[in-house]
Amino acid sequence: MATVKRDYYEVLGVERSADAADLKKAYRKLAMEFHPDRNQGDKTAEQRFKEVGEAYSVLSDPQKRQRYDTFGHAANGAPDLGGFSFDSAFDLFDMFFGGAGGRRRQSGPQPGADLRLGVDITFEEAVFGATRTVEVPRKGTCGECDGSGAAPGTQAVPCPDCRGSGQVRRQVQSIFGQMVNVSACPHCRGEGRIIEQPCVTCRGQGRVDERQRLDITIPPGVDEDVTLRYAGQGEAGPRGGARGDLYVGFRIAPHPSLVRRGADLLYELAVSVPQAVLGDRITVPTVSGEHxxxxxxxxxxxxxxxxxxxxxxxxxxxxxxxxxxxVHVAVPTHLSASDRELYDKLGQREGKPAEVKKGFFDALKDAFRG
Ligand SMILES: [Zn+2]
Ligand SMILES: [Zn+2]
Structure with a gap:
C-alpha cells in the first residue's frame, strides 16, 4: 500500500535546526526502540525502524540534508528505484552500532540486479510511438548447467554446516542483552547448498555474460521522465537466483523547428511586416506533415x-x-533605397504606433504553461 512519506525531522522527533549530535542521539534511541529483534513480528515497529533509518541516512549527510530542506522528498530521485530498503536500515544500524544488533539475512540464492537502459529515439518516435529492438548486455542464466552452477550430471548438495537452511544461529551478547543471532551461513553464503563440481562454462556462478535482444514498445507521447519496467528482464541471480527487472528510459532527439511543452508543440512562425499587416496563408511544419x-x-x-x-x-x-x-514579426534591418522611401512615406502617414493590445502577455503565459 502506498503511503505519504512523513517529514524526516518529524520521524526523528527533532527540530529543523538539529545538529549532528542531536540527530545521532535521536536515531540511536529510536533505532533501538523499533529494532525488529526487540519487536518480534510487529509490522508497525518494522516500518518505523526502516523509516527512522531512512530519515537518519538523509539528514546525517549534509549534502542530502540540504537538498531535502530545499526540495523535500522529491529531492532524492525516483522513489521506486534504489529507494531505502529494509536491508539498508539494517546496514545502517550495523554501521552505527558496530554490527552488534545482528541482522537476519534471507536464505537461498541472491536475486539478480535491476538494470537501467537509456534508449535514443527520434522526436517523431516519442510523439507517435514505435517498436525498437535493443540489445541488453546482462548476466544471463548459464545454459550449460541451467543456472544451477553445478556441472551437468551433478547436483548441488545441502550445506553440511547449516543443514541446508542457509542460516546459522549463535548466542551473542548484543546491545539488547543475551540473544540469538541468526545470520547467513558463511560456508554456503546463505544459499543452503554447496556445489562440489562447478560447471566449467560459468565457473559455478550459474550465469554468463549475454547480450539479450529485446523488443521495446515506445508508447506514443513518451517523455524523458517516463520509465518503463520490464519485470524479470534484469540480471539473472547467481546459482538460480531470481531475475532482476529492467528499467527503460528514453533520450529524445530535438526537432529542428518544434519545441515540446508537455502535450503541446511550440513553433516560432516568422512573418514579414507586410504579411502581419495584410494577412497571409503560410505553410508550417507539424509532426504530421505540412499545414x-x-x-x-x-x-x-x-x-x-x-x-x-x-x-x-x-x-x-x-x-x-x-x-x-x-508569431514573430521579422522587422527588416537592411533596406534598399526604394524600401526606405516606402517606409518613410508610411511613417509620415501613421504617426504614433497603435497601442499594444492588452492580453499579449497573458496569451504568452498561456502558451508556455505546463
Ligand atoms: Zn553453468
Ligand atoms: Zn550453509
Missing part, C-alpha cells in the same frame, strides 16, 4: 495561432495537445 496557417490581417507580434490536435498525445489518455504557432 496551412491563416495569418489574419493586423496580426501582432507574439500572437498565438493554434493548430488544434496537432500536438503530442498524452502518454496515458492518448488525447493530443495542440501546436501553438507564435
Amino acid at each position: 496551412q496557417v491563416d495569418v489574419p490581417p493586423g496580426t501582432q507580434h507574439g500572437k498565438i495561432l493554434k493548430i488544434a490536435g496537432m500536438g503530442v498525445p498524452h502518454v496515458r489518455s492518448g488525447r493530443r495537445g495542440d501546436q501553438l504557432c507564435i
Whole structure:
C-alpha cells in the first residue's frame, strides 16, 4: 500500500535546526526502540525502524540534508528505484552500532540486479510511438548447467554446516542483552547448498555474460521522465537466483523547428511586416506533415495561432495537445533605397504606433504553461 512519506525531522522527533549530535542521539534511541529483534513480528515497529533509518541516512549527510530542506522528498530521485530498503536500515544500524544488533539475512540464492537502459529515439518516435529492438548486455542464466552452477550430471548438495537452511544461529551478547543471532551461513553464503563440481562454462556462478535482444514498445507521447519496467528482464541471480527487472528510459532527439511543452508543440512562425499587416496563408511544419496557417490581417507580434490536435498525445489518455504557432514579426534591418522611401512615406502617414493590445502577455503565459 502506498503511503505519504512523513517529514524526516518529524520521524526523528527533532527540530529543523538539529545538529549532528542531536540527530545521532535521536536515531540511536529510536533505532533501538523499533529494532525488529526487540519487536518480534510487529509490522508497525518494522516500518518505523526502516523509516527512522531512512530519515537518519538523509539528514546525517549534509549534502542530502540540504537538498531535502530545499526540495523535500522529491529531492532524492525516483522513489521506486534504489529507494531505502529494509536491508539498508539494517546496514545502517550495523554501521552505527558496530554490527552488534545482528541482522537476519534471507536464505537461498541472491536475486539478480535491476538494470537501467537509456534508449535514443527520434522526436517523431516519442510523439507517435514505435517498436525498437535493443540489445541488453546482462548476466544471463548459464545454459550449460541451467543456472544451477553445478556441472551437468551433478547436483548441488545441502550445506553440511547449516543443514541446508542457509542460516546459522549463535548466542551473542548484543546491545539488547543475551540473544540469538541468526545470520547467513558463511560456508554456503546463505544459499543452503554447496556445489562440489562447478560447471566449467560459468565457473559455478550459474550465469554468463549475454547480450539479450529485446523488443521495446515506445508508447506514443513518451517523455524523458517516463520509465518503463520490464519485470524479470534484469540480471539473472547467481546459482538460480531470481531475475532482476529492467528499467527503460528514453533520450529524445530535438526537432529542428518544434519545441515540446508537455502535450503541446511550440513553433516560432516568422512573418514579414507586410504579411502581419495584410494577412497571409503560410505553410508550417507539424509532426504530421505540412499545414496551412491563416495569418489574419493586423496580426501582432507574439500572437498565438493554434493548430488544434496537432500536438503530442498524452502518454496515458492518448488525447493530443495542440501546436501553438507564435508569431514573430521579422522587422527588416537592411533596406534598399526604394524600401526606405516606402517606409518613410508610411511613417509620415501613421504617426504614433497603435497601442499594444492588452492580453499579449497573458496569451504568452498561456502558451508556455505546463
Ligand atoms: Zn553453468
Ligand atoms: Zn550453509
